[in-house]
Amino acid sequence: MAKKQGEVKLLGIRGSPFVCRVVIALKLKGVEYEFIEENLGNKSDLLLEYNPIYKKVPVLFNYDKPVSESLAIVKYIDDCSKGDPMLPTKPYQRGLAHFWSNFIDEKIVPAVRKAVFTLDEVEREKGIEESLEALQFLENELKSKFFGGDEIGFLDIAATIIAYWVPIFQEVTGLQIFTSDKFPKLYNWSQELINHPIVKESLPPREPLLAFFKGVIEGLSASK
Template identity: 80%
Template sequence: MAENHGEVKLLGVRESPFVVRVVIALKLKGIEYEFLEENLGNKSELLLKYNPIHKKVPVLVHNEKSVSESLVIVEYIDEAFKGNPILPTEPYQRALARFWTNFIDDKIVSSVKKVVFTLDEVEREKGVKEALEALQFLENDLKTKFFGGDEIGFLDIAALIIAYWVPIFQEVRGLQIFTSEKFPKLYNWSQELINHPIIKENLPPREPLLAFFKARVEGLSASK
């Protein structure tokens, strides 16, 4: 008999790497859920109700209790639902995983945003330098097939933005930041990750995603 996990809803947009983090965690745990597509230009009453502080996606709603922020949600999913652990069980390894996931959002995501969505050339060059430095730290830390060992773990889920979205972002901007020549271990890891069956079937299609971000960048340039 299947375990009853209660009512699980996910508010999100399919293009977002932060929403996909939550989708992957739910799939790895085998949790059935209802996906509620948001229009961030016209935010729903549900989103404003469940995330009144940041008014952003993703938001997980489990039995009418809401959890926000992608990494917090992934940890919640791991603790609330049994089976297929996502975070390491050993305290020091858990602490390391949390450190590196925060590093990804604080250093890599922020620098990539500068590269893609900043019109100022000096700021963009600064973003490229910061991204390269941060990626080198991850390259040096990667010792196994996945960051989680032989199986996908918390850090792999957080770093999916590097494996799938960063190559799209650099194509939009005509840059070469994350390449197999610069970061061979990370590149091999990225290919293993995006071709993992659970990851592959839950990624948004590449071409529409590329068109989506090209349109966003063109919109920025037009409004300059």
């Protein structure tokens, strides 16, 4: 991947966990890039042109060739950049990393959203149960400091939403889904991840996210 400023561009919003995945991958690989802030309330022509199917961020441009969807972008960065690979090199471990990354997006993220943002109490309880069940599977999968071993890998990047955003959701709502008592290995992993120098500088500031999601929850409560 090209490293000259202006050749690699990232279209996104700074508070998004999915955009953050790409930022972490770019910084881990030492790729210089230009960040273009998107307004999802008034989507730009650039976004609509280069991601016309989903109309979502992130979108990465490398010499004006767009790649969308965060996990696909992280894999693309890994394939095109020098340095230690973020995905395992052995086929079986590589397949597992893809499986668990998709598990996060298809099982954990929807369950947490249901638990946090659903007004119906029955559905909220279902979301909590589904979140706990899914997180337990991930807890059982963690065998070392990071999912990638001693260094941050593809699955760690995919799981940043658990390490950083889920505790924010808990603080806003009072829910206790992801705690050190329930998931000690995952909790220790999360602290290692968010305090890693590159990850720490890639994460959006916590206080604005807290304020934003407090506003979202208050808005939902007011609409009852």
